[in-house]
Amino acid sequence: MSSPSPIPPPNDRRSSRASSNASQPGPGSSSNATSSLDVASEPSDLLVVGGPPSSPSPLALRASNSPSSKRRKSRVEKIPPDLHLLEYVSPCDSNLVCLICHAPFGKPVRLVCDHYFCRDCLDHAWEAQQDGHKTCPTCRNRVDVDREPLSVPRILENMLDELVVKCPNSRLGCEWSDQRANVQDHVMLYCEYTLVECGSYDCRFPVSQKDFHKGCLHYTVNCEHCHTSLMRRDLEEHQTTACPNKSTSCPHCATEVLRVELKAHIKDVCARAIVPCPGAIVGCTFVAERTEVWLHERSCPMATMAPHFREQQTRLERNEAKLEPLARRVVILEDGLSNITNMLYPANDNASSFPVTNPLDPNNADAFPPAPLVPTPDFRLPPASLHDSLREEVSRIATALTEVEGRASMMIINDGQRFKDELLHTNANINNMRVQLHWLMSTTLQQRTANSASNSTSGRAGSGATASTSAPSGSTTQGAARNRSGAAGPGVTGHSPFRRLSDSTRQDTKL
């Protein structure tokens, strides 16, 4: 029944069972129905439930008053129930289950190999197969598409028809459930929850068949109790089940309370509500109606102690809640402290938890810590390198200085050596001269002692003549000669200088 078909006149409900096998009403009967309905509803387009006795029953009117007008005829669409989507009341025999959809057969068909499937499932499965290579999904036998699928035994269809199903509109509130054979008639004719198009001309919302006679309910209204805006259609349901400001009766004690207060009423007030003993938090297992619990409370030691326990509990929780941020702060502060320590003593803090690289340490291969939490290394790097270069400079200067010092002292030593050599040389010369002088003096003294005895008178004239020539020539060695004469010959101090000078001139001429 895919196209909008006019509804047949309402038969006796029981007869629908018989007509269900031919689910599509015959063309003849349907045309009859339409004409009779048209005649019946022609006098007035008003929808009157339970009209004059000549008109069809109210049920038929409801089911068919839309097709009565010509414009509606094309727009009312009731969708026939899909057998695959039906909900079965009880689990059915596994022999009646299609192996492809795992549900009771919809329209069962048989293959030559005696395997059964729903017609739809088999078509689905064959869609995926190539033409000419259709096989049985179970045994993979090649299927002759022209002859198969075959019809199934009547008894199988009957068994399927007898399965009890729920109305597909059960979610909307229909409580009908019956044999599967009747479901099509139920949905298409009798179910009050089947959706049909709204009776209003320009409204396209669907409406349940039972509400059709109320006219279009698809406009927005405000609930007079809670001022929620909602569709007129949903207003009644809202007020009976949801509206918070509508009074309702308590399920336990039958007191009338507002729905919004119902929960609080049951939780704290209602005398008949089942509640546990207040001592339950410390282990009392007594659970009864509130009035009985009140009696029990007086004798229950745990109920007496419960408030104290609860107070302690809240205090503990409060303290724990306070403790947590404090602990977090301690961690943060400790982190900060270790960062500061690392910043201050970067060189000797390698063992600390914070990864610091010492840039002056040549053994440390990686220059940077993997992920510094604070940018201490970056901050310290420029002064560190400066420090490094300065240190290098200083050490270079130090070595240069040592070198220069060494060279200078070497030079001084060399020079001193030379001077010492020269001095030694001079000393040797002087010694040599002294020896000569000594020898000359002793010779002169010997001569003089020998001569003084022989010519004491004539010697005076001779010495006077030579004194004028010899005085300037001996002036250079005068000091030395005088020293020598003083040290070597104290015996001759009494002699006059003239006599001595004349003696030395004589010595020179002799050499």
Place this chain on the structure above:
Amino acid sequence: MFATKRLGKELSKMQSGLPNGIELIKADDFKEWLLDIRVVDANPIYQGEVYRIKFMFSPNYPIEAPEVVFVQDESHPIPYHPHIYSNGIICLDLLDRTGWSPVHNVESVCISLQSMLTGNTKKERPPGDENFVRSNTQRPRDINFVFHDPHV
């Protein structure tokens, strides 16, 4: 829709009981299920080990085959079998387009895998396993297997 309804039915049936050695681990949606299987018979190759199988369903299930692979974690190795690659991909005609039939279901696939392991006597990987595992980027359903071994 079709797949959801059918998988829902399978799930409720599996929750009410499964054959020995098969266990449903996770079926939160109708896209991916996890099951554990172990070899019940005394086969020394698979002694004491539990294998985890992942089913991935397309919206066309059961007309289209599900993708079935073994998954590996700390407690679930990939079983040694000449038709199971070490990345968990299974070479079995049942799971291929040509071999799949809509009358199969999750439970029957698990039983097939279980019996495939039970009947195996060779503790080895398929030939060319290393190359396949290294180079394969395809999903199992896009691989064209050549089925040559009628004994499994």
